[in-house]
Amino acid sequence: MQKVTCIAPVNIAVIKYWGKSDEDLVLPLNDSLSGTLSTDFMCAKTTISTSPALEVNKFWLNGIEQSFENERLLNCLKEVKRRANQTLPHLNWNISICSENNFPTAAGLASSAAGYACLVSALAALYEIEGDISAIARRGSGSACRSVYGGWVQWCKGASPTGEDSIAKQIAPASHWPQMRVLILVVNDERKKYSSTSGMKRSVETSELLQYRATKIVPQRIEAITKAIINKDFQAFAQITMEDSNQFHAVCLDTFPPCVYMNDTSHAIVDVVHAYNDFKKSNKVAYTFDAGPNACLYLLDSEVEEVLSVIDYVFPPVVNSEGYLKGIPLSKKAITEELKAVFEAKRQNFGALKYVIHTRIGDGPKTLTNPEDHLVDEMGLPKKMC
Amino acid sequence: MQKVTCIAPVNIAVIKYWGKSDEDLVLPLNDSLSGTLSTDFMCAKTTISTSPALEVNKFWLNGIEQSFENERLLNCLKEVKRRANQTLPHLNWNISICSENNFPTAAGLASSAAGYACLVSALAALYEIEGDISAIARRGSGSACRSVYGGWVQWCKGASPTGEDSIAKQIAPASHWPQMRVLILVVNDERKKYSSTSGMKRSVETSELLQYRATKIVPQRIEAITKAIINKDFQAFAQITMEDSNQFHAVCLDTFPPCVYMNDTSHAIVDVVHAYNDFKKSNKVAYTFDAGPNACLYLLDSEVEEVLSVIDYVFPPVVNSEGYLKGIPLSKKAITEELKAVFEAKRQNFGALKYVIHTRIGDGPKTLTNPEDHLVDEMGLPKKMC
Numbered sequence: 065m066q067k068v069t070c071i072a073p074v075n076i077a078v079i080k081y082w083g084k085s086d087e088d089l090v091l092p093l094n095d096s097l098s099g100t101l102s103t104d105f106m107c108a109k110t111t112i113s114t115s116p117a118l119e120v121n122k123f124w125l126n127g128i129e130q131s132f133e134n135e136r137l138l139n140c141l142k143e144v145k146r147r148a149n150q151t152l153p154h155l156n157w158n159i160s161i162c163s164e165n166n167f168p169t170a171a172g173l174a175s176s177a178a179g180y181a182c183l184v185s186a187l188a189a190l191y192e193i194e195g196d197i198s199a200i201a202r203r204g205s206g207s208a209c210r211s212v213y214g215g216w217v218q219w220c221k222g223a224s225p226t227g228e229d230s231i232a233k234q235i236a237p238a239s240h241w242p243q244m245r246v247l248i249l250v251v252n253d254e255r256k257k258y259s260s261t262s263g264m265k266r267s268v269e270t271s272e273l274l275q276y277r278a279t280k281i282v283p284q285r286i287e288a289i290t291k292a293i294i295n296k297d298f299q300a301f302a303q304i305t306m307e308d309s310n311q312f313h314a315v316c317l318d319t320f321p322p323c324v325y326m327n328d329t330s331h332a333i334v335d336v337v338h339a340y341n342d343f344k345k346s347n348k349v350a351y352t353f354d355a356g357p358n359a360c361l362y363l364l365d366s367e368v369e370e371v372l373s374v375i376d377y378v379f380p381p382v383v384n385s386e387g388y389l390k391g392i393p394l395s396k397k398a399i400t401e402e403l404k405a406v407f408e409a410k411r412q413n414f415g416a417l418k419y420v421i422h423t424r425i426g427d428g429p430k431t432l433t434n435p436e437d438h439l440v441d442e443m444g445l446p447k448k449m450c
Numbered sequence: 451m452q453k454v455t456c457i458a459p460v461n462i463a464v465i466k467y468w469g470k471s472d473e474d475l476v477l478p479l480n481d482s483l484s485g486t487l488s489t490d491f492m493c494a495k496t497t498i499s500t501s502p503a504l505e506v507n508k509f510w511l512n513g514i515e516q517s518f519e520n521e522r523l524l525n526c527l528k529e530v531k532r533r534a535n536q537t538l539p540h541l542n543w544n545i546s547i548c549s550e551n552n553f554p555t556a557a558g559l560a561s562s563a564a565g566y567a568c569l570v571s572a573l574a575a576l577y578e579i580e581g582d583i584s585a586i587a588r589r590g591s592g593s594a595c596r597s598v599y600g601g602w603v604q605w606c607k608g609a610s611p612t613g614e615d616s617i618a619k620q621i622a623p624a625s626h627w628p629q630m631r632v633l634i635l636v637v638n639d640e641r642k643k644y645s646s647t648s649g650m651k652r653s654v655e656t657s658e659l660l661q662y663r664a665t666k667i668v669p670q671r672i673e674a675i676t677k678a679i680i681n682k683d684f685q686a687f688a689q690i691t692m693e694d695s696n697q698f699h700a701v702c703l704d705t706f707p708p709c710v711y712m713n714d715t716s717h718a719i720v721d722v723v724h725a726y727n728d729f730k731k732s733n734k735v736a737y738t739f740d741a742g743p744n745a746c747l748y749l750l751d752s753e754v755e756e757v758l759s760v761i762d763y764v765f766p767p768v769v770n771s772e773g774y775l776k777g778i779p780l781s782k783k784a785i786t787e788e789l790k791a792v793f794e795a796k797r798q799n800f801g802a803l804k805y806v807i808h809t810r811i812g813d814g815p816k817t818l819t820n821p822e823d824h825l826v827d828e829m830g831l832p833k834k835m836c
């Protein structure tokens with residue numbers, strides 16, 4: 065029995081991917097750009113095992129067995145096998161895939177990007193694939209291609225009809241801007257979630273603003289934010305990040321029927337960030353929202369304590385909520401009287417936020433070599449099952 | 451003492467006005483189109499009196515004295531006097547203006563359109579102005595120019611730098627589509643209101659999508675919705691109305707910092723309308739939202755009772771709320787079991803809506819001739835004061 069275990073990171077886009085030009089090949093209407101988050105606090109983990117004794121292909125996700133007849137999964141596998149070392153004895157054995165996320169999927173945090181980047185990394189290790197694997201991860205979930213690299217990553221939409229040049233490339237490694245921090249504010253929301261895949265399809269079909277954004281606005285923004293990252297110009301980085309998040313949600317609203325991902329709490333966070341930046345007379349924090357109500361704040365390490373004191377003041381956590389602040393440990397700071405005066409009128413009810421994750425920019429996928437790290441036992445079955 | 455009293459209607463745009471090309475002349479970036487609501491339930495009322503004995507100009511709004519040094523008011527007055535019958539003995543006497551709205555201004559319903567249309571109608575009557583007065587009302591508040599006519603009204607942006615051709619014109623009178631009804635759902639909202647004047651200025655300065663909308667999208671929509679109104683094609687009318695409301699709010703979100711006018715209750719109303727139309731397999735109701743959280747639903751009289759049964763079910767009024775349903779009287783109908791099943795999962799907490807106004811499309815401003823209708827006494831002072 066052969067076994068490979070990998071972990072792969074989550075990424076948070078600052079220039080958003082929204083809309084495909086090819087549904088099957090997962091080709092995007094525009095380039096996108098993201099920061100890869102440290103796997104220390106949030107990651108997907110996948111063990112793939114293969115043996116001639118395996119009678120059928122198997123797939124477990126978070127301890128629950130899934131159907132293997134999943135088009136995205138099969139597309140990835142087909143592409144991996146096409147590029148595999150064709151002399152491997154195990155190339156045609158069945159496989160068992162066992163995947164987990166170490167962050168709650170129910171939180172509405174995009175898990176498919178880390179999941180498919182992890183799957184494809186493990187498959188690439190198993191079948192000894194050389195070179196870029198981001199185009200393979202892309203077939204699983206578009207934004208997964210960006211989780212194949214660490215640091216700051218651009219997904220270039222490419223021009224080839226086969227999608228071979230629709231790949232991710234690293235703009236700068238995590239070490240380039242070590243002061244960068246990320247706060248993820250997980251928002252309480254009772255509404256039914258709807259999939260970003262169907263939402264973006266509807267946007268392509270119905271929003272005239274989307275076409276204009278994709279062709280006229282995004283190319284300039286990619287150029288400008290790349291320059292901001294290279295120059296570690298937080299002021300410009302924050303401005304473009306916030307503008308692009310707003311425009312992505314504008315396009316969602318221009319969709320028919322509209323896709324509404326942000327809720328009143330999300331908009332209250334936007335308002336707090338603008339008020340904080342106004343108070344500081346410069347952009348100290350940038351918000352960005354994906355296809356859900358949770359906020360992701362980009363900020364430098366020097367600002368984290370104070371910003372968190374404001375967040376806790378405006379969105380008071382439920383009393384005695386254990387584990388409310390996850391990720392990089394932090395000594396909590398009380399809000400200053402001056403900031404209290406600014407934010408008093410903005411205070412929300414208890415419990416508007418579920419919890420907060422404090423993390424940083426990190427590296428790409430890793431292969432784990434310690435046998436204890438494998439998610440499956442010697443039979444190829446998950447060690448943990450639901 | 452000369453006295454003139456007028457009433458003027460509210461109008462609800464189906465193709466939205468958002469963004470000026472000239473702040474002072476109040477010239478819009480795009481044409482807009484609205485339905486004028488009946489003055490039976492919602493209107494502004496203004497009495498203007500003038501006498502050689504008046505020592506200074508005076509202005510009361512809803513019983514509270516206002517400064518006369520209001521640029522918009524002075525612009526209207528100047529334009530009126532330029533076009534007045536210059537032989538009138540009272541042309542240079544001071545005036546007292548007394549205005550009221552018969553609907554709560556706190557409700558966030560746009561009162562300035564009706565207010566300025568009313569002011570200009572009364573001034574036009576007092577100074578015997580001939581011809582179109584919409585360009586004068588426009589100087590008070592852009593959308594006021596559309597309240598100068600009844601029925602369905604287009605504000606043509608015009609091409610002249612003086613604004614002389616930026617005027618309203620009636621597309622069809624109220625009698626053209628007598629089945630049309632309007633339900634205004636007044637939403638409970640604790641957030642601070644911000645002015646549409648400053649919001650639209652910020653959109654012009656920061657939203658790239660606004661320019662595209664104004665130049666490329668709105669002209670087609672004006673043409674298409676005019677055709678739908680002429681043909682009484684509710685299906686097309688509703689589609690364009692909803693798309694344009696969504697796009698207006700999309701542009702507001704694309705503004706920096708974003709202008710957020712709709713709240714979670716507003717979006718829940720959108721969701722209910724789409725679910726109702728899906729259930730009916732055709733557009734039976736259209737929503738539209740102005741610069742605030744309140745919904746305005748356009749629908750035909752045949753649908754009102756059933757739609758209201760759904761609204762009451764999803765947004766249950768606070769028990770014993772007197773006068774919750776205002777406007778055209780209606781026998782309330784219980785929701786059917788079939789509709790209950792569709793909407794059960796969408797039910798909201800009590801009191802999400804403050805009240806509902808049931809009204810119809812109506813005529814333009816009117817001059818009232820009964821002396822009892824005057825808002826001021828023989829001294830030119832308001833009969834009612836706060």
